[in-house]
Every structure is written in structure tokens, then in C-alpha cells.
Amino acid sequence: MASRALYKTVSSARGIASRQNCFLRPLSTVNALRQAQPSASNEKITPESLVPPASTPLKKPIRQAVASAVEPITPYNMTISRLMAAGLHLGHSTSLWEPATLPFIFGTREGISIINLEHTLVYLRRACNVAREVALRGGSILFVGTRPGFQDLTIEAARYCDGFHVSSKWIPGTLTNRHQVLGRHAPPDPEDPGRPPKTYKPDLIVLLNPLEHKIAISEAQLNNIPIIAITDTDYDPRLVSYPIPANDDSIRGVELVAKVLSTAARDGLHRRKQLLDQREKEKKLLRKQHSTKY
Numbered sequence: 001m002a003s004r005a006l007y008k009t010v011s012s013a014r015g016i017a018s019r020q021n022c023f024l025r026p027l028s029t030v031n032a033l034r035q036a037q038p039s040a041s042n043e044k045i046t047p048e049s050l051v052p053p054a055s056t057p058l059k060k061p062i063r064q065a066v067a068s069a070v071e072p073i074t075p076y077n078m079t080i081s082r083l084m085a086a087g088l089h090l091g092h093s094t095s096l097w098e099p100a101t102l103p104f105i106f107g108t109r110e111g112i113s114i115i116n117l118e119h120t121l122v123y124l125r126r127a128c129n130v131a132r133e134v135a136l137r138g139g140s141i142l143f144v145g146t147r148p149g150f151q152d153l154t155i156e157a158a159r160y161c162d163g164f165h166v167s168s169k170w171i172p173g174t175l176t177n178r179h180q181v182l183g184r185h186a187p188p189d190p191e192d193p194g195r196p197p198k199t200y201k202p203d204l205i206v207l208l209n210p211l212e213h214k215i216a217i218s219e220a221q222l223n224n225i226p227i228i229a230i231t232d233t234d235y236d237p238r239l240v241s242y243p244i245p246a247n248d249d250s251i252r253g254v255e256l257v258a259k260v261l262s263t264a265a266r267d268g269l270h271r272r273k274q275l276l277d278q279r280e281k282e283k284k285l286l287r288k289q290h291s292t293k294y
Contacts, residue, residue, distance in 0.1 A: 073256065074263050075128040080117045087250040088257075089115050091233035100236045104245035113233040120246050124257065127228045127242045128264035131161075131204065135268030139203030140164060143258065144216060147209045149251045154208060157258035161265035164202065175201060175219040201225060206261055208254050211235055230257055 073082070083089065091105065091113035106116040134141060141163040145154035151167040158165035166174075173181050182199040205220050207213055207229035217239055220227050226241040230248045237243035247253050 073259055074267075075125055075260055078121065078124065078260060080121055082256070083117045083120055083246070083253075086253040086256045088120060088246040088253040089117050090247045090250070091115050096234040098234055098236050100238055101231070101233045101245065104237070105233060115233065115245050115247065120244065123242070123244050124246075124260065127244055128260060130226065130228065130242055131206070131261050131265040132268040132271075134204045135161060135265040136272050138272060140200065141204045141206060141265055142166065142202035143206045143208070143262075144170065144213060145208035145254070145258070146170065146212065150208055150254060153251070153255040153258050157206075157262040160259075160262040162269060163262070163265065170213055170216045172215050173219075174216070175223050175225070204228065206258070207240070208258060209248055210240060211248070228261065230254060 089106075091101075094108055094111055094113055097105075097113055101113075104116055104119045106114045108114065131141060141158075141161060143154050143158040143163055143165045145151065145165075145167060146169060154165050154167045157163075171181055178199045178201065201223055202225060205216070205225055205227045207216070207227055210217060210227075210229040210231065211234070217227060217229075228242045228244065229240040230246050231237040231240065231243040232246070232248045235248075237245065244257060246257060
């Protein structure tokens with residue numbers, strides 16, 4: 001009986017001490033804030049004073065902070081480990097296997113085809129060279145990605161390299177009947193409003209989900225427009241000009257491929273700008289020499 005009474009006394013004392021600690025925590029927090037940020041005036045700290053003013057800049061979003069801290073991904077520092085971390089090596093079930101993808105398949109595991117990332121890296125670098133050359137020669141690049149989850153990364157990739165994008169739906173006739181489809185949204189010519197607006201075809205199309213865009217592929221083939229596409233193990237890579245054997249269901253993997261391609265196109269734009277500036281300087285120098293000569 002004495003031991004039980006002693007146990008009750010100790011437990012009640014512990015409860016009182018814990019309740020006292022709970023009541024003292026806000027005071028200790030206020031004291032710590034007061035020591036960390038000493039103020040010239042001895043003003044009392046209120047809940048309103050702990051809230052930062054509206055002029056205080058907010059922190060960057062987590063995605064932007066991580067992107068700025070991590071080394072930018074380019075075609076030059078791309079490795080197989082990064083491709084594997086993005087899940088680009090996982091293909092579809094062997095029941096959906098396309099025989100034309102046999103050279104790109106490393107093997108099977110638990111009924112799933114495994115893509116050989118060595119081929120993926122080679123074909124990705126080749127596609128980056130194509131995108132860079134198209135941008136270097138002043139061509140326009142169209143990014144197409146309409147699956148749920150692909151819209152934002154498609155828009156970001158297109159804006160990064162000053163390209164165009166289709167992120168909602170491919171309208172049939174966008175290329176074969178572009179004067180009617182695109183002419184509705186193109187601004188009229190200010191000099192001749194009655195004349196139909198000018199529309200241009202893209203010089204390169206980047207398809208992030210080619211399985212749902214058979215019409216877009218057929219229209220591009222009729223207009224002799226090259227296509228870069230992510231081809232999974234259930235899609236025939238011979239239907240596009242520059243296939244990239246990879247998993248087209250992984251959002252991280254598709255975002256990685258889109259970023260690398262847009263980075264390569266942006267490099268081509270920078271190189272084009274440098275060449276144009278150099279050519280303009282040479283023209284000015286020739287004009288100056290010609291004026292001093294005569």
C-alpha cells in the first residue's frame with residue numbers, strides 16, 4: 001500500500017511538472033526571440049509583432065530553390081545514372097511489346113521490358129544536336145505534350161527556348177489546313193486587313209507523348225517536318241525522325257528530356273545571337289573603312 005501511495009505521489013508530481021513546462025514554453029520562446037533580435041526600445045512582444053511586415057520578401061518556392069541549388073542539366077553532363085533516377089529505363093509490359101523496339105531493350109524483369117539507357121543517352125544527344133542546329137539556323141520548334149501532368153513542363157520547355165507549344169489538344173488540320181485553323185487566331189495584317197494573316201509551319205516538332213498523336217505525326221510527314229519523340233516499348237520508333245527510347249509515362253523522365261532538349265535549343269539561340277552580333281560588327285567596320293577611304 002505504501003508503494004502504491006508513493007507511485008501516485010511521484011506520478012502526480014510528474015504531471016504537475018509537465019504542465020508547468022507546457023505553460024512555460026511560450027515564455028521561453030518569447031525570451032529566445034527577444035535575445036536573438038534585441039530592440040532599441042523596451043516594447044512588449046505581442047502576437048502582432050511576431051508577424052513579418054508585408055514588405056518582407058517571401059521565400060522562393062521549394063521547386064525554384066531546389067532548381068537553383070542543383071547543377072543545371074545539359075546534354076553535356078547527362079549521365080546514365082540520371083536517366084535511371086528519372087525512371088526512363090522502365091518500359092511497358094511484354095504483352096504490349098513492339099518488335100521494332102528490340103534493339104533498344106536490355107531485357108525483361110517480372111514481365112516488364114527494361115530499356116537500355118546507353119541507347120537512350122546516344123539518341124538523346126543526337127536529338128539535342130538536331131534541336132540546337134534548328135535553333136541556330138533560326139528555325140521554330142513546337143513542343144507537344146497533352147497528357148495530364150505534361151502541360152506545365154511542355155509550356156516551360158517551350159518558353160525556355162522561345163518556342164511554341166500545344167498542351168491541351170491537337171486540332172486536326174493544324175499543319176495541313178493551317179490557313180483556316182491558325183488564321184482564326186492570327187492577328188490581321190495592319191497594312192492590308194482584308195488579306196489573310198500569315199501563318200508559318202514549325203521547323204521541328206518535339207512530341208512528348210506520340211502514342212496519342214497519330215494525326216499530328218501524319219500531318220508532319222505530309223509537310224516534311226522532322227519529329228523528335230519519346231518512344232516507349234509499345235510504340236514503333238520508325239514512325240518518327242529522331243526517336244528517343246525511354247519511358248513516356250514517367251513525369252520526371254519526360255520533364256528531364258524536355259529540359260535537356262530546350263537547353264540545347266537555347267544554346268543554339270545564344271550562338272545565333274553571337275554570330276549575328278559579330279556579323280553586324282563586321283558590317284559596321286567595313287562601312288567605316290569605306291567612308292574613310294573616300
